[in-house]
Amino acid sequence: MSYPVTYYCPCCGAVHELEREGYLADKSVTPYPLSGWNYVDPDEPFEDAAGIDGVRIVCGDGELLLSGDDLPAGADAPDEGCGEPFYLSFVRFEDGVEIEPEPEGDRVTIGLGTHGPRGPDEPGGPAGPHDD
Numbered sequence: 001m002s003y004p005v006t007y008y009c010p011c012c013g014a015v016h017e018l019e020r021e022g023y024l025a026d027k028s029v030t031p032y033p034l035s036g037w038n039y040v041d042p043d044e045p046f047e048d049a050a051g052i053d054g055v056r057i058v059c060g061d062g063e064l065l066l067s068g069d070d071l072p073a074g075a076d077a078p079d080e081g082c083g084e085p086f087y088l089s090f091v092r093f094e095d096g097v098e099i100e101p102e103p104e105g106d107r108v109t110i111g112l113g114t115h116g117p118r119g120p121d122e123p124g125g126p127a128g129p130h131d132d
Contacts, residue, residue: 009059012082016057021047025091027054027101033087034101054089 002019009016010031033039037053042061046052060081092099 007057007086007088009057009082009084010086011084012059014059014081016059018042018055018057018088027089027091029086029088031084031086034089036102037087037089037092039087039089052090053092054087056085056087058085059083 002021004017005020005024007016007018007029008014010029028034033056034054038051039054039056040046040049040052042055042057046055058081060083089101
């Protein structure tokens with residue numbers, strides 16, 4: 001038996017509905033795919049399908065439950081949705097242990113090196129109001 005389950009678009013707040021089986025193992029809804037997760041469109045089989053780790057939903061594809069003026073104050077979803085994809089990711093297990101997603105992209109390290117921040121009174125900084 002399936003049940004309607006709603007998900008908010010993280011970009012604009014529009015509400016989408018998916019028919020889901022009785023047991024849900026949702027991990028997150030994000031505006032980006034999790035690294036290493038495999039996604040399918042909502043019209044493809046995804047419940048208990050081998051190798052499927054989530055659903056890629058495009059905001060505005062299909063019928064929206066709430067959008068535009070129907071949303072609570074502060075939400076700004078257009079009547080047709082924003083058109084941006086978002087990702088419903090399922091919990092994944094390997095050998096009985098939950099897998100945590102690895103962050104995507106390059107890592108940035110701030111504050112390394114021997115020099116501290118330069119301010120207006122440091123050599124090479126801009127002249128302050130009392131410099132002569």
